[in-house]
Amino acid sequence: MLCRAGAVTRMRAGQKLGLILLLTPLLLWLSLLIIIPHIDLFLLSLRERVGVRQYETSLANYTTILTEPLYMVTFARTAIMSILATALTLLIAFPVSYYIAKMVRGRARSVLFLMCLIPFWVSELVRTFGWMILLRESGVISGLLQWAGLAAGPVEMLYNDASIMVGLVYTSMLFMVVPLVTTLDSLDDAVIEAGYDLGGSGPSILREIVIPHAVPGIVSGSIVVFMLSLGNYLTPTMLGGKDSLWFTQMIYSQFIVRFNWELGAAFGFMLLVLSSLIVWVVLRMTGQTLEKTMG
Amino acid sequence: MIPTIPQNPLIRVAYGAYVALFFLYLALPLTVVAVFAFNDSQFPSLPWEGFTLGWFFGSERPVIGVFHEDPILRAIGTSVTIGLAVSTLSVAVGTTNAFLFNRYQFRGRGLLYVLMLLPLVIPGIVLGISILVFSSTLANSAWDAAEIDLQALRPGLVLVILGQFSFVTTIATLVIAARLQKFDRTLEEAALNLGANHLTAVRTITLPYLAPAMIGAFVVSFLMSFENFNTTLMLVGSDSPLTIAMFDRLKLGSTPLLNAVSLLLMLGSSVLALLMIAFQRRS
Numbered sequence: 001m002l003c004r005a006g007a008v009t010r011m012r013a014g015q016k017l018g019l020i021l022l023l024t025p026l027l028l029w030l031s032l033l034i035i036i037p038h039i040d041l042f043l044l045s046l047r048e049r050v051g052v053r054q055y056e057t058s059l060a061n062y063t064t065i066l067t068e069p070l071y072m073v074t075f076a077r078t079a080i081m082s083i084l085a086t087a088l089t090l091l092i093a094f095p096v097s098y099y100i101a102k103m104v105r106g107r108a109r110s111v112l113f114l115m116c117l118i119p120f121w122v123s124e125l126v127r128t129f130g131w132m133i134l135l136r137e138s139g140v141i142s143g144l145l146q147w148a149g150l151a152a153g154p155v156e157m158l159y160n161d162a163s164i165m166v167g168l169v170y171t172s173m174l175f176m177v178v179p180l181v182t183t184l185d186s187l188d189d190a191v192i193e194a195g196y197d198l199g200g201s202g203p204s205i206l207r208e209i210v211i212p213h214a215v216p217g218i219v220s221g222s223i224v225v226f227m228l229s230l231g232n233y234l235t236p237t238m239l240g241g242k243d244s245l246w247f248t249q250m251i252y253s254q255f256i257v258r259f260n261w262e263l264g265a266a267f268g269f270m271l272l273v274l275s276s277l278i279v280w281v282v283l284r285m286t287g288q289t290l291e292k293t294m295g
Numbered sequence: 296m297i298p299t300i301p302q303n304p305l306i307r308v309a310y311g312a313y314v315a316l317f318f319l320y321l322a323l324p325l326t327v328v329a330v331f332a333f334n335d336s337q338f339p340s341l342p343w344e345g346f347t348l349g350w351f352f353g354s355e356r357p358v359i360g361v362f363h364e365d366p367i368l369r370a371i372g373t374s375v376t377i378g379l380a381v382s383t384l385s386v387a388v389g390t391t392n393a394f395l396f397n398r399y400q401f402r403g404r405g406l407l408y409v410l411m412l413l414p415l416v417i418p419g420i421v422l423g424i425s426i427l428v429f430s431s432t433l434a435n436s437a438w439d440a441a442e443i444d445l446q447a448l449r450p451g452l453v454l455v456i457l458g459q460f461s462f463v464t465t466i467a468t469l470v471i472a473a474r475l476q477k478f479d480r481t482l483e484e485a486a487l488n489l490g491a492n493h494l495t496a497v498r499t500i501t502l503p504y505l506a507p508a509m510i511g512a513f514v515v516s517f518l519m520s521f522e523n524f525n526t527t528l529m530l531v532g533s534d535s536p537l538t539i540a541m542f543d544r545l546k547l548g549s550t551p552l553l554n555a556v557s558l559l560l561m562l563g564s565s566v567l568a569l570l571m572i573a574f575q576r577r578s
Binding site for chain 2: 014015018019021022023025026029030033034035036037038040041044092095096099102103112114115116117118119121122123124125126127129130131132133134138140170173189192193223224227230231232233234238248251252255256261264265268269271272275276279290291
């Protein structure tokens with residue numbers, strides 16, 4: 001009896017040791033690379049330089065941002081264009097995902113799905129470079145238009161907001177298609193058939209059955225696409241024009257070009273708050289949780 | 296609309312055409328990048344000046360190919376080094392994380408799980424600057440306190456590796472945890488009944504079962520590290536990995552050399568991805 005109790009305590013002790021050993025890397029990773037750096041970033045954003053190597057705690061950086069129209073306009077612009085990019089990506093991806101999940105079967109289906117994935121194993125830089133070759137004045141589309149007689153001279157299609165949008169939608173397409181295909185796939189065909197049997201029409205079935213079923217996929221896809229667009233630096237920089245500022249570019253220029261880390265930190269923190277806020281609102285509105293949509 | 300329900304053929308054709316158009320849109324940018332790698336011209340644009348392999352093998356100005364362009368080759372080497380380090384670290388921590396969340400119930404588990412997912416919803420550039428700020432704080436305090444110069448905490452390889460590791464680990468954890476979830480615990484219990492201790496059971500039964508997921512996570516981590524841009528941009532020092540080196544060149548103006556590098560990248564990552572899929576199928 002005593003002997004067994006001893007074995008149990010030993011088991012318990014072993015379990016506890018295992019827990020501690022497995023907990024250590026997780027806690028080190030999360031605290032040293034995620035939590036403490038973000039707290040430090042926040043503290044830095046609250047620092048105001050008042051002299052050489054002299055600092056004070058104040059909200060000066062944030063008041064600078066709030067009172068400087070250029071910063072606020074860029075902030076709002078980045079947010080609005082990212083939301084628009086997310087909506088466009090969803091609109092374009094949904095029919096395609098439905099096609100892959102429901103209209104084709106067997107081998108054709110895996111091939112189509114794989115074809116959606118492959119472009120995204122290539123660096124974002126290469127994808128953006130491809131759009132530059134297509135859209136610029138001396139580019140392929142401009143050349144084709146001239147060849148077809150639709151344009152008299154070279155057409156510049158790069159360096160504007162539309163080209164940024166094309167790039168953003170393209171870059172994040174995968175992250176919408178995969179969750180959509182996965183959720184649509186789990187919708188039983190019989191349910192759709194039942195909808196038709198009960199007299200439903202195509203649009204009403206889409207509205208009443210397909211879309212409600214796809215909500216988790218729509219939510220997780222939209223969150224990821226929104227995040228990627230908001231935090232994108234490459235696409236706005238390479239495809240956008242001189243006036244099309246993106247919030248990440250301002251962070252970069254404060255940190256690397258102007259060496260004003262305090263203001264840059266405040267920018268970074270605002271971007272983080274904005275993205276967390278929108279993610280939180282979307283999750284609340286649709287009754288989802290981060291664990292369910294991401295895990 | 297499903298295949299078993301009769302549909303207006305016109306709608307069906309239009310739907311098919313839309314999907315075809317979508318795949319054209321997906322393929323177009325990559326195709327032009329690949330095609331112009333063979334253009335015998337100083338610019339990756341029309342007109343087509345004839346076919347050449349010079350942008351791969353050329354060794355004389357003005358056409359110096361990838362295989363003779365030392366800065367690019369060095370950058371590829373840097374990227375591979377970073378990628379291997381990041382994947383090794385991420386798979387190691389991802390595996391311990393997967394075991395932790397799969398096997399243990401403890402207080403704060405739910406909170407830690409959400410925290411573990413958090414790097415997915417933090418913009419890469421913010422992740423980059425926060426690590427940059429924190430490491431500079433550490434390096435500066437080390438200098439102020441004892442005049443120790445911690446070079447590793449200044450922008451450079453170590454910071455790039457840590458920065459990428461900070462979010463790639465989440466992906467590795469999810470991939471490995473998904474397979475561990477499907478593991479039949481009774482197999483482990485059988486090993487225990489047969490006299491194995493806990494560690495032996497995990498080593499001889501569970502880890503071999505997890506191996507495909509660990510290899511998959513390694514490849515995914517490597518590719519994510521290789522193509523990462525945002526986080527790397529903020530942490531990079533003097534030796535740039537490939538994406539940063541290409542970005543710097545692209546800002547100055549592009550030559551088909553960049554197309555050639557891109558084409559090699561495409562081939563490399565497709566081969567890796569396809570190998571991984573084939574491997575996953577088999578096991």
